């Protein structure tokens with residue numbers, strides 16, 4: 001039978017999905033996940049609020065369940081994520097600023113050590129940028145300035161030298177102020193010998209709005225000697241979705257897949273979730289949905305067929 005994972009692997013790529021612990025009890029999702037995808041990103045289970053809800057007490061149970069599902073289905077895991085301003089427990093932002101670096105390093109070291117050998121890659125710093133290309137003034141920035149990013153990457157590398165270390169963000173898929181800032185940061189980190197291996201392009205798109213500069217933009221990062229990956233692809237539609245929009249969505253998914261295939265250092269594409277019925281989109285963008293390649297009856301949509309054709 002046709003599988004995205006088989007087609008992707010034949011091209012030296014992966015095709016992934018995101019799964020939460022809740023998804024693991026939904027047989028419609030797990031059936032598709034194991035058959036079609038060969039990379040798993042935990043939807044929430046490796047984020048700081050889950051893994052270290054209070055200072056120094058760690059909870060790897062939920063993340064371990066995702067890893068174990070992946071292993072039993074011969075899927076790899078993208079670790080997501082070590083440092084992020086969101087889904088950050090309040091104890092971190094309440095720390096005196098002179099204790100933030102220590103807490104960040106301890107968190108990275110403990111989590112990356114726990115998952116050492118089990119994750120293909122880590123999103124070490126997630127969503128560091130504002131839309132204008134300035135760094136977010138979060139607790140990490142306030143404590144350490146822009147140095148927190150290099151420090152996080154070095155700390156992760158020391159804990160798991162074999163994991164590919166990524167910076168991941170959204171609205172950096174096309175060439176714009178935010179992706180230019182990511183590009184400058186990547187250049188600067190590499191010139192200082194900081195262990196940075198890849199850039200993740202989240203790719204939470206609105207139907208019909210895949211940037212035409214996505215291919216050239218990913219290529220310029222690859223030309224720095226970095227891997228690139230499409231890490232959280234979805235393509236939301238204002239509901240109800242009609243056949244014209246679903247066809248445009250197919251065009252969009254095909255275009256993103258093709259863009260990745262045309263960049264030799266694009267290692268793979270991950271969709272954020274399995275199916276429309278369990279996607280995060282309706283809960284976060286009211287009025288929008290139908291953002292994935294499977295409908296809520298687990299049937300492949302035109303976008304699925306477009307990915308197959310592209311692969």
Ligand code: XIL
Nearest residue numbers: 043044080126127168170202232280
């Ligand atoms: C989302 C999850 O899917 C939701 O369940 C959660 O409530 C919020 O976070 N960028 C990221 C992901 O890097 O971690 C986010 O995941 C989606 C946006």
